[in-house]
Amino acid sequence: MAKPKVATTSLCGCFGCHMSILDIDDRILKLVELVDFDKSPIDDIKEFTGPVDIGLIEGGCANEENVRVLQDFRKHCKILISVGDCAINGGIPAMRNMIPLKECLEEAYLNGPTVHNPSGKIPNDVEIPLLLNKVYPAHEVVKIDYHLPGCPPPADTIWEALVALLNNKQLDLPYELIKYD
Amino acid sequence: MSDTITLTIDGKEITAKRGQTILQAADAAGIYIPRLCAHDDLSAHGSCRVCTVMVNGRPQAACTQSVADGMIVENESDQIRNIRRNLIDMLFVEGNHFCMFCEKSGNCELQALAYRFGITAPKYPYLYPQRELDASHPDIFIDRNRCILCGRCVRASRDVDGKTVFEFVGRGAEKRVAVNAEATLRDTKIALTDKAVDVCPVGAIIIKRVGYKVPVGQRLYDHEPIGSNIEKGAKKG
Ligand code: SF4
Ligand code: SF4
Ligand code: FES
Numbered sequence: 001m002a003k004p005k006v007a008t009t010s011l012c013g014c015f016g017c018h019m020s021i022l023d024i025d026d027r028i029l030k031l032v033e034l035v036d037f038d039k040s041p042i043d044d045i046k047e048f049t050g051p052v053d054i055g056l057i058e059g060g061c062a063n064e065e066n067v068r069v070l071q072d073f074r075k076h077c078k079i080l081i082s083v084g085d086c087a088i089n090g091g092i093p094a095m096r097n098m099i100p101l102k103e104c105l106e107e108a109y110l111n112g113p114t115v116h117n118p119s120g121k122i123p124n125d126v127e128i129p130l131l132l133n134k135v136y137p138a139h140e141v142v143k144i145d146y147h148l149p150g151c152p153p154p155a156d157t158i159w160e161a162l163v164a165l166l167n168n169k170q171l172d173l174p175y176e177l178i179k180y181d
Numbered sequence: 182m183s184d185t186i187t188l189t190i191d192g193k194e195i196t197a198k199r200g201q202t203i204l205q206a207a208d209a210a211g212i213y214i215p216r217l218c219a220h221d222d223l224s225a226h227g228s229c230r231v232c233t234v235m236v237n238g239r240p241q242a243a244c245t246q247s248v249a250d251g252m253i254v255e256n257e258s259d260q261i262r263n264i265r266r267n268l269i270d271m272l273f274v275e276g277n278h279f280c281m282f283c284e285k286s287g288n289c290e291l292q293a294l295a296y297r298f299g300i301t302a303p304k305y306p307y308l309y310p311q312r313e314l315d316a317s318h319p320d321i322f323i324d325r326n327r328c329i330l331c332g333r334c335v336r337a338s339r340d341v342d343g344k345t346v347f348e349f350v351g352r353g354a355e356k357r358v359a360v361n362a363e364a365t366l367r368d369t370k371i372a373l374t375d376k377a378v379d380v381c382p383v384g385a386i387i388i389k390r391v392g393y394k395v396p397v398g399q400r401l402y403d404h405e406p407i408g409s410n411i412e413k414g415a416k417k418g
Pocket of ligand 1: 278
């Protein structure tokens with residue numbers, strides 16, 4: 001029987017949650033026996049090769065590319081999991097949500113005390129994904145089946161969740177594995 | 182007339198003193214009823230509704246409702262759980278709670294309640310409101326992004342400290358904790374030793390330069406859910 005497939009991505013995140021995935025230590029060897037990785041920075045597969053059992057989303061949606069990737073994950077993944085506070089509530093990037101986007105850009109590229117920008121322009125290249133008005137949690141963009149909070153979630157939380165779901169068990173996290181920091 | 186009465190909470194018969202609230206009677210009997218605005222040393226406020234219980238089939242705030250002989254109280258049912266969970270969810274989405282860098286994280290009663298309820302994400306959309314921060318005072322700041330309008334600081338400053346540093350202004354979504362009308366914290370007589378500084382259940386009123394002092398793993402709610410001390414029948418603290 002083919003192994004179940006797992007895909008992962010980092011949207012508007014810092015890769016901390018991916019570090020936490022790696023932080024399962026030697027269990028990573030067991031994980032490689034248990035599953036095959038599809039689209040993921042872990043194996044550097046850029047596009048989905050087919051349907052996937054579990055998708056792990058790090059980060060919220062800050063730009064149009066994040067939205068496209070997230071929708072692509074929803075299309076390909078049977079189970080989609082928000083991993084970490086950025087996917088769940090926008091996290092640190094969402095601190096800009098209380099400030100109008102124009103003001104954020106002007107502060108970053110024109111008015112900030114350390115800005116050196118002789119052109120006096122805000123970058124606006126077709127190659128740069130357009131920013132959204134604010135950072136959106138993943139579950140406000142597509143349906144998310146499970147949430148693993150934490151900044152990042154403890155490696156044990158990610159491990160417990162993967163093992164339970166791969167064995168078709170209910171995901172019942174013990175008290176100590178639900179943390180928001 | 183005897184001073185002692187009996188009532189049942191989730192089918193368990195307990196004795197209580199006349200004049201006690203349901204919350205006080207439950208505490209004494211080792212039954213935890215979740216709460217946010219209630220505080221042992223302050224008068225009841227009845228505003229957060231997290232302590233909602235069914236009393237003879239009707240929803241009531243356990244922190245304001247007094248006990249009566251033969252009262253039938255329901256504390257642990259799916260219906261009650263749902264009400265409380267929705268309230269906790271709403272408190273998260275209507276403020277800006279970034280627990281990952283909040284000084285109160287691990288010691289915060291709102292966060293601890295969410296943990297106790299096993300909440301991994303709120304089910305309502307986030308509002309990301311614009312809220313003011315007042316860091317004018319040399320030792321204390323107030324970050325309204327995290328304020329849940331429980332009114333503990335208002336009551337503590339008025340009734341215990343005798344200063345009335347805090348007051349609510351505005352209505353509905355605009356309601357906020359204000360300091361002496363439009364003044365800032367620096368203009369008040371607030372002191373580090375004030376009860377008002379001590380009672381905030383969340384990270385809204387914070388003492389400067391002591392944040393993150395307690396390491397992760399040793400904080401109030403790292404290992405045991407909020408309310409465990411009451412359930413163990415230990416003295417509350
Ligand atoms: S006040 Fe509590 S819930 Fe809000 S950010 Fe701080 S720790 Fe989290
Ligand atoms: S500042 Fe703290 S104590 Fe005062 S109302 Fe807000 S949450 Fe309650
Ligand atoms: S604790 Fe009773 S209403 Fe807040």
